Amino acid sequence: xxxxxGRYSNFFYALMRIVTGALFACHGxxxxxxxxGGQKQEAPLFVAAGVIEFGGGILIAVGLLTSIAAFIxxxxxxxxxxxxxxxxxxxxxxxxxxxxxxxxxxxLYIASRGSGILGIDSLLGKARR
Numbered sequence: 001x002x003x004x005x006g007r008y009s010n011f012f013y014a015l016m017r018i019v020t021g022a023l024f025a026c027h028g029x030x031x032x033x034x035x036x037g038g039q040k041q042e043a044p045l046f047v048a049a050g051v052i053e054f055g056g057g058i059l060i061a062v063g064l065l066t067s068i069a070a071f072i073x074x075x076x077x078x079x080x081x082x083x084x085x086x087x088x089x090x091x092x093x094x095x096x097x098x099x100x101x102x103x104x105x106x107x108l109y110i111a112s113r114g115s116g117i118l119g120i121d122s123l124l125g126k127a128r129r
Contacts, residue, residue: 014063014118020106021061024073028054052076060110063119070111077104 005012030038031050041047052072059069077100085097092098115121 010117013116018061021057025057063115063121066115067111070107074107
């Protein structure tokens, strides 16, 4: 399987980056604009989270300043996990923090790898390969 799919790994990475960034932007849109089934948030901490999620998600999805945006998003997800989820229990499956943990580690990976192909950074010659 790896021989067949491995030749497309750069494309699959780009697809993962685009989808993850777009989903993260949707979470920010919920907080900032009250759309997509969410409620507009007024508390400064949630507004800041919304800005990071919406803006960072878009940057990650289009592959612009990808490593920086992903590193900030990774940190935001770590804070979200420990502030919102961890007090309810040790395990993410128990405290409903699986998505925060998953986003955190995926963004850490994206931060380490950059935009890859299909990103604005790569078009500008700034992506690491």
